[in-house]
Amino acid sequence: xxxxxxxxxxxxxxxxxxxYAGVMKGVIWGIAPQVYxxxxxxxxxxxxxxxxxxxxxxxxxxxxxGSIHVAVVDPGVGTQRRxxxxxxxxxxxxxxxxxxxxxxxxxxxxxGGSVEVVHLTRREYWLPxxxxxxxxRDIFAPVSAHLANDTPLSDLGAPVDDPLRxxxxxxxxxxxxxxxxxxxVDHFGNLETNIERNHLVGFIKPPQVRIGDTLIKGVVNTFxxxxxxxxxxxxxxxxxxxxxxxxxxxxxxxHARVGDTVEVxx
Amino acid sequence: xxxxxxxxxxxxxxxxxxxYAGVMKGVIWGIAPQVYxxxxxxxxxxxxxxxxxxxxxxxxxxxxxGSIHVAVVDPGVGTQRRxxxxxxxxxxxxxxxxxxxxxxxxxxxxxGGSVEVVHLTRREYWLPxxxxxxxxRDIFAPVSAHLANDTPLSDLGAPVDDPLRxxxxxxxxxxxxxxxxxxxVDHFGNLETNIERNHLVGFIKPPQVRIGDTLIKGVVNTFxxxxxxxxxxxxxxxxxxxxxxxxxxxxxxxHARVGDTVEVxx
Amino acid sequence: xxxxxxxxxxxxxxxxxxxYAGVMKGVIWGIAPQVYxxxxxxxxxxxxxxxxxxxxxxxxxxxxxGSIHVAVVDPGVGTQRRxxxxxxxxxxxxxxxxxxxxxxxxxxxxxGGSVEVVHLTRREYWLPxxxxxxxxRDIFAPVSAHLANDTPLSDLGAPVDDPLRxxxxxxxxxxxxxxxxxxxVDHFGNLETNIERNHLVGFIKPPQVRIGDTLIKGVVNTFxxxxxxxxxxxxxxxxxxxxxxxxxxxxxxxHARVGDTVEVxx
Numbered sequence: 001x002x003x004x005x006x007x008x009x010x011x012x013x014x015x016x017x018x019x020y021a022g023v024m025k026g027v028i029w030g031i032a033p034q035v036y037x038x039x040x041x042x043x044x045x046x047x048x049x050x051x052x053x054x055x056x057x058x059x060x061x062x063x064x065x066g067s068i069h070v071a072v073v074d075p076g077v078g079t080q081r082r083x084x085x086x087x088x089x090x091x092x093x094x095x096x097x098x099x100x101x102x103x104x105x106x107x108x109x110x111x112g113g114s115v116e117v118v119h120l121t122r123r124e125y126w127l128p129x130x131x132x133x134x135x136x137r138d139i140f141a142p143v144s145a146h147l148a149n150d151t152p153l154s155d156l157g158a159p160v161d162d163p164l165r166x167x168x169x170x171x172x173x174x175x176x177x178x179x180x181x182x183x184x185v186d187h188f189g190n191l192e193t194n195i196e197r198n199h200l201v202g203f204i205k206p207p208q209v210r211i212g213d214t215l216i217k218g219v220v221n222t223f224x225x226x227x228x229x230x231x232x233x234x235x236x237x238x239x240x241x242x243x244x245x246x247x248x249x250x251x252x253x254x255h256a257r258v259g260d261t262v263e264v265x266x
Numbered sequence: 267x268x269x270x271x272x273x274x275x276x277x278x279x280x281x282x283x284x285x286y287a288g289v290m291k292g293v294i295w296g297i298a299p300q301v302y303x304x305x306x307x308x309x310x311x312x313x314x315x316x317x318x319x320x321x322x323x324x325x326x327x328x329x330x331x332g333s334i335h336v337a338v339v340d341p342g343v344g345t346q347r348r349x350x351x352x353x354x355x356x357x358x359x360x361x362x363x364x365x366x367x368x369x370x371x372x373x374x375x376x377x378g379g380s381v382e383v384v385h386l387t388r389r390e391y392w393l394p395x396x397x398x399x400x401x402x403r404d405i406f407a408p409v410s411a412h413l414a415n416d417t418p419l420s421d422l423g424a425p426v427d428d429p430l431r432x433x434x435x436x437x438x439x440x441x442x443x444x445x446x447x448x449x450x451v452d453h454f455g456n457l458e459t460n461i462e463r464n465h466l467v468g469f470i471k472p473p474q475v476r477i478g479d480t481l482i483k484g485v486v487n488t489f490x491x492x493x494x495x496x497x498x499x500x501x502x503x504x505x506x507x508x509x510x511x512x513x514x515x516x517x518x519x520x521h522a523r524v525g526d527t528v529e530v531x532x
Numbered sequence: 533x534x535x536x537x538x539x540x541x542x543x544x545x546x547x548x549x550x551x552y553a554g555v556m557k558g559v560i561w562g563i564a565p566q567v568y569x570x571x572x573x574x575x576x577x578x579x580x581x582x583x584x585x586x587x588x589x590x591x592x593x594x595x596x597x598g599s600i601h602v603a604v605v606d607p608g609v610g611t612q613r614r615x616x617x618x619x620x621x622x623x624x625x626x627x628x629x630x631x632x633x634x635x636x637x638x639x640x641x642x643x644g645g646s647v648e649v650v651h652l653t654r655r656e657y658w659l660p661x662x663x664x665x666x667x668x669r670d671i672f673a674p675v676s677a678h679l680a681n682d683t684p685l686s687d688l689g690a691p692v693d694d695p696l697r698x699x700x701x702x703x704x705x706x707x708x709x710x711x712x713x714x715x716x717v718d719h720f721g722n723l724e725t726n727i728e729r730n731h732l733v734g735f736i737k738p739p740q741v742r743i744g745d746t747l748i749k750g751v752v753n754t755f756x757x758x759x760x761x762x763x764x765x766x767x768x769x770x771x772x773x774x775x776x777x778x779x780x781x782x783x784x785x786x787h788a789r790v791g792d793t794v795e796v797x798x
Binding site for chain 1: 566609611669
């Protein structure tokens with residue numbers, strides 16, 4: 001059964017205690033009462049745009065075509081940084097111009113999807129009163145609702161061809177392997193890296209994975225292939241090499257964090 | 267596009283680990299399967315009615331006309347404290363009679379909206395079995411669902427003209443300024459006060475803001491107008507004077523909390 | 533007003549920071565765009581299947597007939613443990629075969645409801661690509677959506693008559709009372725036990741409740757029947773004996789946790 005229903009997702013660093021995300025839902029439903037709203041997360045570390053971009057880029061592709069993703073990690077709110085809306089292939093992005101859209105933008109370009117970015121300037125699509133500190137409520141929520149109501153992107157502002165892009169760290173080729181880094185530490189303490197499945201193709205022996213002084217031999221298929229407490233390397237659900245402690249917390253065990261070097265060698 | 271769809275919001279101190287808020291959604295949808303439900307927050311500090319009232323009062327006005335707000339911070343559950351439902355201007359409130367509705371009630375009165383409060387007594391609108399300790403599930407959720415189904419408020423119980431009101435702290439006029447207090451510490455550690463934008467109107471010089479031994483000169487427009495780590499005062503998204511550390515946490519920096527004195531002087 | 537709308541609930545140990553639960557919603561709505569989705573909780577302790585089963589068993593019965601409960605606490609993901617879907621009386625379960633369904637299964641059997649469990653084997657109801665580490669996204673979410681679209685359970689896999697059942701701890705009869713244990717510590721620090729209301733029926737004197745060195749005299753009706761800070765025993769919203777500190781945290785006060793012995797005696 002297919003229904004013509006739009007989905008809006010919310011990703012912020014607002015936390016959950018103050019009702020800030022709830023208020024955005026109220027604003028959205030006041031304009032587009034039919035939409036479904038999903039929280040992606042409100043627990044991005046405060047002002048951590050990089051982390052926000054990472055989680056958004058990994059999550060958005062699993063939503064139906066036409067979904068609208070509102071991302072508000074916005075240390076520059078109220079300054080000259082531009083508010084944006086964008087069509088990025090099969091989805092929409094709404095949020096500040098600080099790099100949050102980077103992974104979705106690259107993905108759309110890589111897949112040959114249409115890319116259209118606008119600088120939000122048309123105030124008739126915003127709340128009547130706009131604060132200097134909560135554009136999530138005053139600009140981004142109402143704009144996302146108007147998009148859900150099929151307002152054309154081009155009505156919302158002026159074209160932009162230089163949205164800010166975050167540097168995406170790529171692994172560095174070694175003599176017999178790759179040097180990458182930890183790109184995300186998840187709730188379980190798993191360490192995701194920027195080394196991908198295809199970096200490991202063609203290895204004639206099982207690879208060794210090194211982080212700090214720790215050496216992990218081989219890559220297993222899943223957590224359950226190790227013993228509880230064992231450190232393992234595996235290809236995670238996003239296709240990236242991840243370091244995990246079976247039923248444990250690799251980040252705590254290794255005192256590791258985003259940016260730490262990880263090498264995979266024969 | 268307008269559809270006739272009711273919204274119910276939930277605000278509690280239940281936290282998120284036990285499924286308590288989820289159960290309330292199950293009960294609501296069993297009676298009113300068409301409603302949309304939004305979590306405002308479930309992270310009010312345990313039994314902190316004042317904080318619950320604050321967050322509710324600030325969030326509810328952003329929801330569409332007719333939205334129903336269920337608030338359950340309820341240290342008196344199962345005692346003689348009355349369960350209430352109320353029309354407060356353009357929205358509905360459902361929850362215990364302990365002051366949670368205070369800001370919404372004052373707002374409705376100030377705006378000349380109709381106010382109607384009832385003591386919930388008609389058990390046919392509750393779950394068949396009512397526990398002594400979880401009225402959120404057994405009374406407030408089903409009552410909110412019946413309201414969403416257009417059951418008149420007057421069917422749900424007996425009129426009440428003395429709902430409990432929390433004392434609302436107003437700023438105190440000084441010789442050349444105002445003495446107020448911190449009313450909320452948010453997720454970012456921003457310190458919201460009860461001093462409002464219009465308290466600052468007519469100041470002939472930029473005001474100084476004092477909290478403890480700290481003096482802040484002037485009021486900026488937004489976070490980005492300060493340097494990272496700098497303490498600034500600004501008018502926040504609710505129109506109140508707030509003390510913030512740019513990309514930091516003012517509450518931690520100042521060891522400040524709700525109730526602390528803040529003065530603004532010329 | 534009744535509408536034919538299906539509800540899917542999600543219970544996981546994913547936490548909220550990574551967008552994992554959000555992604556499951558995207559997958560579900562891609563297949564069944566009409567469903568309502570409720571988060572039961574994503575804060576089950578990592579890999580704590582027992583806790584997941586407990587919260588699911590207590591929450592699911594409050595949802596409307598036909599609701600579909602997806603539970604993913606899955607330390608064995610990607611190993612030989614079977615993925616399951618089940619009709620358990622008036623609700624559906626989707627999740628790994630590790631005991632998560634135990635309380636719902638026993639409840640359905642006790643109430644004479646129909647029970648039908650299948651081993652999910654039909655990959656056409658899964659995402660095209662299935663990772664070894666995120667079956668919540670790749671198998672359980674899409675299967676739940678197909679169930680919401682009225683796909684018969686029997687289409688999804690092969691019948692199973694031996695789903696894994698967790699041992700359910702029952703209280704042990706004493707000379708003049710019962711010896712039970714703490715089964716759950718909730719957000720407020722309340723200690724729920726496996727001693728039920730009917731265990732206390734027929735006591736000719738008010739019972740005494742013992743945990744460690746602490747003795748509580750009598751069972752009160754609700755929190756408000758004690759003084760702030762007082763330790764009380766009461767029958768909680770699930771019909772179980774619970775130990776609570778009025779406006780406080782019994783788990784912290786008593787340094788108690790799941791599995792601790794609790795005795796109730798005359």
